[in-house]
Amino acid sequence: MDNKIQINSAGKIFTTDKQDVVALQDVNLSVGANEFITFVGASGCGKSTLLRCIGGLETLSSGEITVNGRAVQGPGVDRAMVFQNYSLYPWLSVVDNIKFSRRLKVNREGATSAEVEVASGRADALLSLMGLAHAAKAYPNQLSGGMQQRVAIARALLPKPEILLMDEPFGALDAQTREVMHDLILHLFNLEKTTIVFVTHDVEEAIYLGQRIVLMAPRPGRIDTIYEVPLPDKRNQEMKLSPEFIALKKEILTRIRETSGMHTDTDLLEQMTRQAEGSEAV
Numbered sequence: 001m002d003n004k005i006q007i008n009s010a011g012k013i014f015t016t017d018k019q020d021v022v023a024l025q026d027v028n029l030s031v032g033a034n035e036f037i038t039f040v041g042a043s044g045c046g047k048s049t050l051l052r053c054i055g056g057l058e059t060l061s062s063g064e065i066t067v068n069g070r071a072v073q074g075p076g077v078d079r080a081m082v083f084q085n086y087s088l089y090p091w092l093s094v095v096d097n098i099k100f101s102r103r104l105k106v107n108r109e110g111a112t113s114a115e116v117e118v119a120s121g122r123a124d125a126l127l128s129l130m131g132l133a134h135a136a137k138a139y140p141n142q143l144s145g146g147m148q149q150r151v152a153i154a155r156a157l158l159p160k161p162e163i164l165l166m167d168e169p170f171g172a173l174d175a176q177t178r179e180v181m182h183d184l185i186l187h188l189f190n191l192e193k194t195t196i197v198f199v200t201h202d203v204e205e206a207i208y209l210g211q212r213i214v215l216m217a218p219r220p221g222r223i224d225t226i227y228e229v230p231l232p233d234k235r236n237q238e239m240k241l242s243p244e245f246i247a248l249k250k251e252i253l254t255r256i257r258e259t260s261g262m263h264t265d266t267d268l269l270e271q272m273t274r275q276a277e278g279s280e281a282v
């Protein structure tokens with residue numbers, strides 16, 4: 001796998017009135033091209049800070065992050081970000097929200113009508129892919145949370161970014177909508193061949209989506225463990241009941257608890273593992 005993102009000895013210290021916070025300490029990681037990598041870890045372990053540094057929204061205090069071998073020095077069209085709050089423009093329709101960034105670029109660079117047409121074609125394709133064609137003319141306040149997030153993802157994908165950086169994108173959605181979004185994002189990942197870096201609090205989400213999972217630990221924010229997900233690349237919801245899935249979930253939850261002092265219901269997980277093993281044996 002080609003290397004897309006390289007993080008070398010990354011450190012980030014936030015200096016506040018009261019104290020210095022070491023948000024990242026000696027973080028080293030390679031992310032491959034067309035890899036789906038997920039980040040989990042206790043609150044405050046630096047997940048969002050690292051994502052923002054990759055996105056160029058935050059600068060490192062030490063170390064370096066490169067994308068395609070070039071040092072990150074700010075945001076760029078090669079990296080798109082999607083956040084938990086959909087941050088759509090309320091005064092623009094769905095289709096205009098999706099085309100917005102391209103319109104700015106087109107205006108700035110005095111693009112030809114052919115280029116505008118290509119952008120429009122891709123916007124229409126993304127609308128269909130996201131199941132939003134019927135809502136193209138609607139305004140954000142007329143959409144459900146899941147639909148708004150689909151618009152935000154389509155908008156992020158419009159310029160064909162090589163890397164999609166997602167910070168708790170489904171955190172505000174209900175469980176059922178999240179499942180739909182999971183399968184949608186995996187479908188997009190396969191179609192668009194992007195590299196996806198995805199931050200979440202939800203361990204099940206991290207396993208279901210990720211090829212690798214990076215578990216970070218707090219105080220100081222650092223990488224604790226990297227897990228390979230023992231599931232085929234083509235995922236389906238049934239896999240969440242497999243012994244491998246449940247065993248990994250338990251291992252990660254236990255490690256998060258150990259690194260943060262939080263508690264999980266391990267008895268319940270053990271019971272689920274036994275049940276899943278029982279149904280495998282039948």
Ligand SMILES: Nc1ncnc2c1ncn2[C@@H]1O[C@H](COP(=O)(O)OP(=O)(O)OP(=O)(O)O)[C@@H](O)[C@H]1O
Nearest residue numbers: 014016021023042043044045046047048049050221
């Ligand atoms: N702008 C800032 N100024 C001061 N401290 C900050 C700033 N941003 C983040 N921090 C601190 O850096 C540490 C890491 O924060 P970060 O938001 O990256 O963690 P996180 O793992 O994403 O947390 P959560 O899961 O709760 O979102 C925390 O202690 C946080 O309080």
